[in-house]
Amino acid sequence: xxxxxxxxxxxxxxxxxxxxxxxxxxxxxxxxxxxxxxxxxxxxxxxxxxxxxxxxxxxxxxxxxxxxxxxxxxxxxxxxxxxxxxxxxxxxxxxxxxxxxxxxxxxxxxxxxxxxxxxxxxxxxxxxxxxxxxxxxxxxxxxxxxxxxxxxxxxxxxxxxxxxxxxxxxxxxxxxxxxxxxxxxxxxxxxxxxxxxxxxxxxxxxxxxxxxxxxxxxxxxxxxxxxxxxxxxxxxxxxxxxxxxxxxxxxxxxxxxxxxxxxxxxxxxxxxxxxxxxxxxxxxxxxxxxxxxxxxxxxxxxxxxxxxxxxxxxxxxxxxxxxxxxxxxxxxxxxxxxxxxxxxxxxxxx
Numbered sequence: 377x378x379x380x381x382x383x384x385x386x387x388x389x390x391x392x393x394x395x396x397x398x399x400x401x402x403x404x405x406x407x408x409x410x411x412x413x414x415x416x417x418x419x420x421x422x423x424x425x426x427x428x429x430x431x432x433x434x435x436x437x438x439x440x441x442x443x444x445x446x447x448x449x450x451x452x453x454x455x456x457x458x459x460x461x462x463x464x465x466x467x468x469x470x471x472x473x474x475x476x477x478x479x480x481x482x483x484x485x486x487x488x489x490x491x492x493x494x495x496x497x498x499x500x501x502x503x504x505x506x507x508x509x510x511x512x513x514x515x516x517x518x519x520x521x522x523x524x525x526x527x528x529x530x531x532x533x534x535x536x537x538x539x540x541x542x543x544x545x546x547x548x549x550x551x552x553x554x555x556x557x558x559x560x561x562x563x564x565x566x567x568x569x570x571x572x573x574x575x576x577x578x579x580x581x582x583x584x585x586x587x588x589x590x591x592x593x594x595x596x597x598x599x600x601x602x603x604x605x606x607x608x609x610x611x612x613x614x615x616x617x618x619x620x621x622x623x624x625x626x627x628x629x630x631x632x633x634x635x636x637x638x639x640x641x642x643x644x645x646x647x648x649x650x651x652x653x654x655x656x657x658x659x660x661x662x663x664x665x666x667x668x669x670x671x672x673x674x675x676x677x678x679x680x681x682x683x684x685x686x687x688x689x690x691x692x693x694x695x696x697x698x699x700x701x702x703x704x705x706x707x708x709x710x711x712x713x714x715x716x717x718x719x720x721x722x723x724x725x726x
């Protein structure tokens with residue numbers, strides 16, 4: 377920040393007023409010629425030539441004007457910096473690097489610009505997250521609909537029982553799609569993936585997990601992967617059913633993608649004092665333990681699945697964001713490459 381502005385901001389009676397800084401400098405600038413003439417009179421108490429007085433007054437006036445204009449121009453630095461910050465954000469999406477410790481009007485302006493631009497950037501990223509959420513989490517139900525309808529159309533010798541089962545699964549997928557679309561519309565109306573308290577309701581987590589497993593069974597079946605759900609009793613917490621179901625689906629889909637054909641994915645629920653833990657474990661490719669946080673970063677592209685499935689890095693990022701909205705945590709760990717992975721979802725009771 378400009379040294380002159382900073383120096384004047386350290387003067388107590390000028391600290392909180394940008395206008396006072398200008399008036400103070402203007403006051404000094406106006407009185408410099410007067411002070412010069414007073415000094416001249418004191419030094420030459422008599423017989424001062426008029427021309428000498430005129431030249432002295434002119435010199436001091438020009439000097440005072442130059443110094444005053446220079447300082448006043450320096451005092452415009454916060455405004456110029458604010459203008460440059462806005463232009464950098466509009467042109468290059470560069471976040472502001474403005475000082476936030478000044479308390480006059482210019483300082484408050486810089487603080488407000490900083491807060492407005494950082495909030496705008498957060499909103500822009502939220503919009504991107506909403507787009508990713510829609511494109512990523514609506515894909516699985518559509519894929520299942522295509523698989524089930526294809527099976528129903530291609531099998532001429534299918535038994536009535538199998539046809540009825542496939543029709544039921546298609547209806548279930550369509551219903552899940554409808555519920556998810558309603559939730560997406562609600563999120564778009566709210567303009568954020570943050571979860572409000574009125575989004576939450578007492579929810580049977582066992583039912584959500586079972587529904588999630590059903591939704592990914594066709595994907596798991598292609599790789600001959602078994603999904604085993606272990607829970608001795610039912611567990612309920614406050615959650616947004618549609619969003620929480622998407623989290624479980626995303627994690628299960630991730631585990632299936634990176635598991636070897638013929639392996640097992642296990643889902644366990646453990647009752648804790650203040651909530652529940654959902655543990656999803658696979659025996660797949662695993663990851664470097666040092667990457668336990670990196671895999672949750674936005675659009676972190678990793679290796680492809682064991683059957684060549686692409687990985688965008690969106691699912692786990694959005695899943696953690698949703699769990700954060702539930703005041704819970706989503707973590708992952710692995711003993712290393714080729715040693716499987718474990719995902720832990722912890723949700724508080726209230």
